[in-house]
Amino acid sequence: MDINAQKLLCFVDASHATDLQKMRSITGFICTYCGGAIVYQSKTQSITAGSSCESEFIAAFSACKVA
Numbered sequence: 001m002d003i004n005a006q007k008l009l010c011f012v013d014a015s016h017a018t019d020l021q022k023m024r025s026i027t028g029f030i031c032t033y034c035g036g037a038i039v040y041q042s043k044t045q046s047i048t049a050g051s052s053c054e055s056e057f058i059a060a061f062s063a064c065k066v067a
Contacts, residue, residue: 005034005035006033006034007033007034008031008032008033008067009031009032009033010029010030010031010032010063010067011029011030011031011032012027012028012029012056012059012060012063013027013028013029013056013059014026014027014028014045014049014052014055014056014058014059015028015055016049016051016052016055017049017055018044019044022044022048023048024044024045024046024047024048024049025044025045025049025055025058025059026042026043026044026045027041027042027043027044027045027058027059027062027063028040028041028042028059029041029059029062029063029066031063031066031067039066039067041062041066045058045059045062
C-alpha cells in the first residue's frame with residue numbers, strides 16, 4: 001500500500017443478528033486517508049434487519065453518512 005497516495009478508503013462489514021436478545025446486527029466500519037485511520041465505528045444497528053444482505057446495506061449506509 002502506498003501511504004503517499006491520496007486516497008480515501010472505507011471498509012464496511014456487518015454481523016447479522018449477533019445480539020440474540022433483540023435480534024439486532026452489528027455494524028463496523030473504518031475510513032482511512034493516505035493509509036491512516038481517520039474515523040471508525042462499531043455499534044449495534046438501530047433497526048432489525050431481515051437478512052444478512054439487508055444488514056450489510058444498513059452498515060454501508062451508516063458508513064456513507066459518516067464519510
